[in-house]
Amino acid sequence: MKSAILKTGAVAVTALLASSPAFAAPAADAAAEVAADAVSGGTAYIFNTLLFLIGGFLVMWMAAGFAMLEAGLVRAKNTSTQCLKNIGLYSIAGLMFWIIGYNIAYPGFAEGSSGLFGMAGTAYGMQGVGEADLETGYSVASDWFFQMVFCATTASIVSGTLAERIKIVPFFIFVTVLTGVIYPVVVSWEWGGGYLDSAWGFSDFAGSTLVHSTGGWAALVGAIILGARLGRYTDGKVNVFPGTNIPLATLGTFILWLGWFGFNGASQLAMGTVGDVSDVSKIFVNTNMAACGGVVIAIILTQLRYKKADVTMAMNGALAGLVSITAEPLAPTVGQSILIGMIGGAIVVFTVPLLDKFKIDDVVGAIPVHLFAGIWGTLIVAWTGDATFMGQLVGVLLTAVWVSVASAIVWFILKATMGLRPSAEIETAGLDVHETGVEAYPDLARQA
């Protein structure tokens, strides 16, 4: 359960004081060991809030990472459109999570507010200038910001898979539903204290399933309904459409890696005690090392298999390692983290070609990275963390069913009404000229 407000709730003040020996007996002859970890209540509040703020801006930065990764991996003629989709989806996520998403995700939080749409007007909504949320032990606004950027991340995953062949307007409408309803419902089951959390002890620390698999299922269903890019699979052959700008994709990978320290680290939800900040530190190390493991295994496997160390596989290896460790980045040892990341990286190397066999066209490899590695990371918590294999499996399956069905309905409605794809002429010419009217590299791109 991730919601800090539910975790701490009404007992926050007591808890803060209890964890502050200095306040329990500041003038007493407390043992040195006890005094050494003393943190006052207000100080803990500031640290907790600061963790959300730092984590929040790091995860916000991941929006740039996805944008660069995707802009680098699509063809020149679709690059501006991909940039627009990434700027737009983050903004839509912000508005939708404010209007409705947060209250769906954290129903306990909305109590006393005016129903689903209450965040804008609830007593908990946003405190007045100079005031603080002492009952929660951190600023609610900082938590909201942190939760919002997770919502945006989910949408980013979808945009990569469906690149180069979906029109802007239906894509943005899907994002509106995904960030306003589909994702928040999944969150409510677990971090919001709902069914998966209470009935199954499902454990998903920072969102291998809630964020990454949710985005992955929505992308997979979308890819199947949308179909492959024109000319991608012809006469039983797979035609490779290489990305335009590999250094940009590299940059995107590094941005995502950096942002993940906020994604996983700040999901500790508190650093106002010596134990919490030490846990955040361990999460940093494990997160980093899982990514290192994913990279190294991807390089080794592609070198062995193809005699070439594939740079795009190395990138996806890093991301798969990160997704894999996200369900439980705290409990594993460093060795376990490396192993979990390595297996995540190996999954990507083997499943990217597999998708092509089924003619599922995933432009950036988001389905192997976010969905397959996300499932792997979630299930392995039964080994490293405090969860059962059955509980984890139920969480994976329930998310799969809900997100797939809900997404499919939205995709089909969009397809039946406004249509999802541009005409074959536009797709062949590239979406940029028709959809956004701005060429990405007018001085550089080769004439056709």
Add this chain to the structure above:
Amino acid sequence: MKSAILKTGAVAVTALLASSPAFAAPAADAAAEVAADAVSGGTAYIFNTLLFLIGGFLVMWMAAGFAMLEAGLVRAKNTSTQCLKNIGLYSIAGLMFWIIGYNIAYPGFAEGSSGLFGMAGTAYGMQGVGEADLETGYSVASDWFFQMVFCATTASIVSGTLAERIKIVPFFIFVTVLTGVIYPVVVSWEWGGGYLDSAWGFSDFAGSTLVHSTGGWAALVGAIILGARLGRYTDGKVNVFPGTNIPLATLGTFILWLGWFGFNGASQLAMGTVGDVSDVSKIFVNTNMAACGGVVIAIILTQLRYKKADVTMAMNGALAGLVSITAEPLAPTVGQSILIGMIGGAIVVFTVPLLDKFKIDDVVGAIPVHLFAGIWGTLIVAWTGDATFMGQLVGVLLTAVWVSVASAIVWFILKATMGLRPSAEIETAGLDVHETGVEAYPDLARQA
């Protein structure tokens, strides 16, 4: 008034203690509610300083954002020059703000020092190793760093508008005067506790006017004196010179968005109390949501008007939303923030074509974004914040007159002496080869 030193000043120690119930009566039977927000004096000092450091490095990072935005929006043949200008202007701003700027901006701070040039040698200048500035409640060095990066931001705004047609040397000389004198004088009137602050109650939390409009006026006057790029306006037609690298401009937009959390958030100037850190959190949310609003409105308006969702307008919509909320990012509700950002975004969509009518050639749209949205953001504080419309208007106008006149004088002197523009041959060939001697994309750019 923004200077933390003036805000806290000599009463800092008392204030810190007063806000620290634990110190007022650490062993007493303080009520739980009181103890829950206790922060000791030294802890508050560290938090305040840390806010300046984090905010400072985020705003420093905006220098990269402007560089990428501008490099992406100029033509390939002028890209290296634009990169050089951005690296250079940040460095000049650093030196000038140290030599003279800071003392002009904060005259109260320089008291007891050796006049205008005293920062390098004042008692307040920089404390010794291991010492602290207990009388201010934060490290003066951290505050200086935070103020310096604001100074650099102002210069960044100018470089975008004047791109592709100004020689490097006169540009750098202008930047020297702008960062050493013109900008610091504006700051002195408000954040330095001067005329606008004391006589008019002018309110500009993080610099919609002081930073963004100042840069915008200097850019506007420069654009008029410099004239348009060759071939931009011919036979009553506006010829579009599309930018070379849209994903790079997208990256720049995301960098600026990220940096703005430091720009606005750390302008709270303190996070050593539970109230301050909660305010910083609210600023994060409002800043983010104003940008989201600016993006969404720009996408909707361009889609409706041109049947294409213009990606460069979406970028400028984000930036306009950010500039609009900068004058007062704390007091508005989230709904108000979204609305303020949306109107800022709409202003950009409607005024970018307007400038072309007057044949004012603004390469990246910096005048609509930083000047027009900056004025809008400043005036609307009369609605959301603690200021009068008249006071805000006076601040806008006084800044307009000072910056325009001072800039015009410098531009005219430079034009009369060394000249501002390269020859028509050089401009047509691109500034890169002649001015910096380095082509930006030698392996990629199309042969003419």
Add this chain to the structure above:
Amino acid sequence: MKSAILKTGAVAVTALLASSPAFAAPAADAAAEVAADAVSGGTAYIFNTLLFLIGGFLVMWMAAGFAMLEAGLVRAKNTSTQCLKNIGLYSIAGLMFWIIGYNIAYPGFAEGSSGLFGMAGTAYGMQGVGEADLETGYSVASDWFFQMVFCATTASIVSGTLAERIKIVPFFIFVTVLTGVIYPVVVSWEWGGGYLDSAWGFSDFAGSTLVHSTGGWAALVGAIILGARLGRYTDGKVNVFPGTNIPLATLGTFILWLGWFGFNGASQLAMGTVGDVSDVSKIFVNTNMAACGGVVIAIILTQLRYKKADVTMAMNGALAGLVSITAEPLAPTVGQSILIGMIGGAIVVFTVPLLDKFKIDDVVGAIPVHLFAGIWGTLIVAWTGDATFMGQLVGVLLTAVWVSVASAIVWFILKATMGLRPSAEIETAGLDVHETGVEAYPDLARQA
């Protein structure tokens, strides 16, 4: 000596308490001045740990900076390979520093553990969930993360110099030895409390010698053994191979600049007292100003010498300024810092052409920037800091001998066994197609 564990060690608890007047006598009538700097033990622990975490993610981000700088400065046909090398070297550094490097670097730390390979299993290794390392005064995991990213930085330096002509596999094997053994041995002499620290009072605050010169020597020896790129020096002429993507290199420079605030600032190793956080602030200012000085001098010198303000020299001027101040970023005044950075920048302007005279082919100028400016920065500590010229010289020379000899042995073994360079055909065609199988700019790059 940099190891926080050695610096604080067993007296940490006492020290924390001693520095916390509030705990020594919380209820007593302590003078206001004393109380104003009070920080409790647990709070100091959190601050110290947070410094490592923030510094750590900023230095991790430098890996992206090196990647972008190098990707921008190589030719299009070798860009993907350069990206792969940078992703891979960071990952290898992570694994090697975990497996063996850290224990070599900090032997005192490994006491009680199972020898060199003990980090994975030592009592100090990683504490349990929710536990803290009260005996050290910070989370050991956070320190480990911070040290690991320094190790990766050292390897990054090598990859730039040797670009465009070294095969991927021998490069990665060299990185494995460099990050696992060569670099950690140098660290052990100084930050690990060894010979240079105890016998010579050698002073290297954040690593002008330990990190930058170590990388520089390994690069220099590698460049000599590897030889120049084909066609670089022909008939007594130096043929310039211009970089493909100047804005990307600009981005890399800004990323490195940003990361350096973590590199130098967090090398204070503590911010749990008002004095420490004030010192971190001073380091931020000095670091920033040395870079500004390096840029401005590089622009002035190239403008005077070549009548063109060279943008790549401005970048290297920034980096040289940063490297120069790294050996002692705290003690100098701001004026001294600017001067140190300026001389560093001037060194680069004059030594880049010098290397070409000796036909040493350094693709990105890493040897002037990291080695020459690193030596300069180390020696000048005798003026600004607490060290003797002789002690600094011994540190420089000892590092030179060890790193050069060890690197040469590894390079020669690799050359003799698997070979270092691809065939002339492959080098001429570009390494990308053969080594990683992925073209960097397939839609953009000019046909040969």
